[in-house]
Amino acid sequence: MNQEEREFNIDCLAFARMFTDSLDYEDARKLAIQELKEGKVDLKVDLTDHSKCIASTGIHGLTTFGQGELDPNGFWEFPCYECARRYEAKYPDSGPCWPHTKEQVDKMGLRSLIKGDT
DSSP states (O other), X not given: OOHHHHHHHHHHHHHHHHHHSOOOXXXXXXXXXXXXXXXXXXXXXXXXXXXXXXXXXXXXXXXXXXXXXXXXXXXXXXXXXXXXXXXXXXXXGGOOOBSOOHHHHHXXXXXXXXXXXX
């Protein structure tokens, strides 16, 4: 895995942490890097190989994309931002997909779920 792919995977892990741990992006990214260094997270999943991405429906009723374990609420261990954006472009009437963009989160009024937002 080259440095660009590693950085992409770190960003994906950070994005997942923003929602699962209610962290802002910078804190989530620091946590993802720390967990990688400590061996708590292994980047065995190549998030650049989108052929392995799977879609599901989250507890919020919207489509979710990712790889790895699917939690009971329909969210992936390794979310795929790129597949979510591709699906939205192909099926614009389907609604926003998870992992959501910051703009979608703001529009849906979900910012209060992220630490530090009021």
